[in-house]
Amino acid sequence: MEKPGTPSSEQSDKAKKYDRQLRLWGDHGQASLECANICLINASATGTETLKSLVLPGVGAITIVDDAKVTPKDIGNNFFVDGESIGRPRGEVALHLLLELNPDVRGTFVDQAVDEILDNQPDFFSPFTCVIATCLPESTLLSLSKVLWDANIPLLVVRSYGMIGYIRVQIEEHTVIESHPDNEMPDLRLDRPFPALQKYMDSLDLETMDSKEHSHVPYVVILYKTLQQWNQRYGAPPKNYREKKDFIQLVKEGMREKESGEAEENFEEAMKAVNTSLMPTRIPSGVESILNEAASNTLTPSTRPFWIMAKALHEFVTSEGRGALPVRGTIPDMTADSEKYIKIQNLYREQAAQDADWVLRRVLELSQQLGPRKVMITESDVKAFCKNAHALRVLKGKSIAEEYKGSINLGDIGAHLENPESELVWYVMLRAVDQFHSEFRAYPGYFQDQVETDIVRLKVCVNRLLADWGCGPIIKDDFIHEMCRYGAAEVHSIAAYIGGCAAHEAIKIITAQYVPIHNTHIYNAITATSATFTL
Incomplete structure (x- = not known):
């Protein structure tokens, strides 16, 4: 039995503690999270x-920047302050209670206004993996946006305003290797099998197999054999619904009846798998665009590992791969005898390893040509890249400062606003209340005795903003009244929901897994609906 405190037992304890999330992003994703340093403003x-x-x-470290003191208003909506802390630094109190949630996390508190930091300490944010900003006036947000954009540090703006939630992700370029796509199709290559797979499946003869062996041959073999028959008759694999229906009938004709009178399960599996397993082997258009961009890039010592691997992958596709991506090396579960299933599984794995080795050798050659680098590319990095090559993603972002200066798709905004149910109207309202705050130093409806006056003022701000975008005054007065009714209040249930969503986006960015929103997300708690817009 291992003694307490050994590395193995510590790892075991950590695996138990973080079991559910490890299933989502794995050990390497957790390691990235534990190395992250997050700043909250x-x-x-x-x-x-x-x-x-x-x-x-289990994020590695957090820093809270906040010069505010705890007020009775905070007690009403913030679970991380209490009545005894009124008058004390809000960030310090919140940090203490947050760190109690997880002793693995380190934390610091900075009792200073972010404006002062931006003016006097321009390099303050450079150590952070990601910066999260809340409750910032427009002028401060734009200054912060520019600093972080120039430093290539991701920024998440998170906001709850009454019944509305808002997330804005600012990141110049975000590359994703493990995007975890939904409804992923198996990579079986039945339309163009690699030599070892073709040789093995050609060696099997379904006609001469006894009943037991016939009912336990993997369905990938059944589909391959049936596809050969089909191609001999029609010259090309089935493409449309009608042809695939006829193909399924051809599979059914090869089925034998078991001694029990039941149908053979492996043939039934084959018929069900026709639509997913006979997909033509091709490179998705998005991945092809990435590879073409990588091929045209001039590599430098500062080039990110993603683009070096993408360049090597492009060379693989145009040479060794003969127009196809590396084999993924995984196959679905099948009703089959262990020997044949393991044999086929190993054939896919071995081919995947060969393809990844080719890419790895080319990556090492390119890296050697570039000279010393800060970030080394490992063999496991290349294997993961090749395994997930079919679902690579690259997001090209836009700074908030650029967006606020009018560099947005005005045509899309006008089209959305013509739809009375579009959530984009709340984006317009949030922009308008920020302009209201810049002009009057308070949010509309904040002072109860000025609500009627603020409604008129906010309407002016909304119409002015729409006029700048070339849109008519198409916002209903109901929305203006609603925003004034909120008075910039943070409702805890909305804050908790949108805060959880924002944390998910931060984790996606930190781990470089899954695809973050691009670039604005609006949540409407009134209707329990949400939408994402690229502005």
């Missing part, structure tokens, strides 16, 4: 809820 209800959902899964 303002420990508001939304800010602390966002940070809570990063502390619990």
Whole structure:
């Protein structure tokens, strides 16, 4: 039995503690999370809820920048302050309670206004993996946006305003290797089998197999043999629904009846798998665009590992791969005898290893030509890249400062606003209340005795903003009244929901797994609906 405190037992304890999330992003994703250093600007209800959902899964370190003191208003909506803390630094109180959630996380507090930091310490944010900002006036947000954009540090703006939630992701370029696509199709290559697979399946003869062997041959063999018959008759694999229906009938004709009178399960599996297993082997258009971009890039010592591997992958496709990506090396479960299933499984794995080795050798050659690098590319990196090559993603972002200066798709905005149910109207309202705040130093409806006046003022701000975009005054007065009714209040339930969503986006960016939103997300708690817009 291992003694307590050994590395193995510590790893075991960590695996138990983080079991559910390890199933989502694996050990390497957890390692990235534990190395991350997150900065939160303002420990508001939304800010602390966002940070809570990063502390619990074990982010490495957090820093809270907040010069505010705890007020009775904070007590009403922020779970990370209490009545005894009124008058104390809000960030310090919140940090203490957040760190109690997970002793693995380190934390610091900076009792300073972000404006002062931006003016006097321009390099303050350089150590951070990601910065999360809440409750910032427009002028401060734009200054922060520019600093972080120039430093290539991801920024998440998170906001709950009454019944509305808002997330804006600012990142110049985000590359994703493990995008975990939904409804992933198996990579069986039945239309163009690699030599070892073709040789093995050609060696099997379904006609001469006894009943037991026939009912346990993997369905990938059944589909391959049937496809050969089909191609001899028609010259090309089935393409449309009618042809695939006829193909399924051809598979059925090769089925034998078992002694029990039941149908052979492996043939039934083959018929069900026709639509997913006979997909033509081709490179998805998005991946092809990435490879073409990589081929045209001039590599430098500062080039990110993703683009070096993409360049090597492009060379593989145009040479060794003969127009196809590396074999993934995984196959679905099948009703089959162990010997044949393991044999076929190993054939796919071995071919995947050969393809990855080719790419790895080319990556090492390219890296050697570039000279010393800060980030080394490992063999496991290349294997993961090749395995997930069919689902590579690259997001090209836009800075918030650029967006606010009018560099947005005005045509799309006008089209959305013509739809009375579009959530984009709340984006317009949030932009308008920020302009209202810049002009009057308070949010509309914040002072109860000025609500009627603020409604008129906010309507002016909305129409002015729409006029700048070339849109008519098409926002209903109901939305303006609603925003004034909110008075910039943070409702805890909305803050908790949107904070959890923002934490998910931060984890996607940190682990480089899954695809983050691109670039604006609006949540409407009134209708329990949400939408994502690229602005």
